[in-house]
Amino acid sequence: MQAIQDHYPAEFSHCYGCGPANPHGFHLKSYIDGERTHARFTPASMYSGGYPGNVYGGMLASLLDCHGTASAAAFAYRAQSRVMGDGGPPIRFVTGSLKVDYRRPTPLGVELLIEGTLCSLEGRKAVIDLTLSAGGEVCVTGVMVAVQFVAKA
Numbered sequence: 001m002q003a004i005q006d007h008y009p010a011e012f013s014h015c016y017g018c019g020p021a022n023p024h025g026f027h028l029k030s031y032i033d034g035e036r037t038h039a040r041f042t043p044a045s046m047y048s049g050g051y052p053g054n055v056y057g058g059m060l061a062s063l064l065d066c067h068g069t070a071s072a073a074a075f076a077y078r079a080q081s082r083v084m085g086d087g088g089p090p091i092r093f094v095t096g097s098l099k100v101d102y103r104r105p106t107p108l109g110v111e112l113l114i115e116g117t118l119c120s121l122e123g124r125k126a127v128i129d130l131t132l133s134a135g136g137e138v139c140v141t142g143v144m145v146a147v148q149f150v151a152k153a
């Protein structure tokens with residue numbers, strides 16, 4: 001299955017968190033599957049948080065950030081009965097706001113599962129509910145307002 005980010009046009013592929021063309025980035029890969037999106041990621045040990053063995057909160061927010069905007073794009077394509085990579089104008093979302101709740105420490109060295117569901121999609125605005133789990137336990141939740149980016153003339 002192709003990742004949502006694999007459909008990003010070359011000119012929008014440099015995001016540090018998820019751009020396939022950024023050689024220094026995380027290369028997060030998100031997938032849409034039914035009513036949910038998901039991504040899996042194992043942070044390297046250098047992303048240690050304030051006490052040993054746990055992940056740095058900024059890294060966790062980054063994962064929600066990139067997964068949330070990818071989810072918004074995928075849900076918007078679906079709502080418009082379009083297929084990602086169809087050659088039409090790209091439906092491109094940026095983060096307007098991201099609320100993050102750190103519910104329990106997130107362990108390092110464990111594959112993390114990031115999931116997204118569409119809460120609402122109205123006009124240019126998508127609200128995405130996000131969770132990040134480790135070993136089946138939800139460690140972080142988030143709510144993103146993603147706004148479809150329209151280039152101003």
Ligand SMILES: CCCCCCCCCCCCCCCC(=O)SCCNC(=O)CCNC(=O)[C@H](O)C(C)(C)COP(=O)(O)OP(=O)(O)OC[C@H]1O[C@@H](n2cnc3c(N)ncnc32)[C@H](O)[C@@H]1OP(=O)(O)O
Binds near residue numbers: 093145149
């Ligand atoms: C899949 C195939 C191809 C896809 C191809 C995609 C390429 C994909 C590239 C990679 C993607 C990576 C992305 C990673 C995630 C980032 O890192 S994104 C970078 C961080 N974010 C930014 O830099 C965004 C900076 N902010 C802005 O550019 C502008 O403020 C915004 C967000 C575009 C909004 O400005 P605007 O266009 O003037 O829109 P505006 O008319 O004010 O608002 C539109 C609607 O959004 C709402 N809104 C705007 N801002 C907010 C906010 N902060 N909170 C709540 N609501 C808001 C407004 O209330 C309004 O709602 P309605 O009144 O319509 O209900």
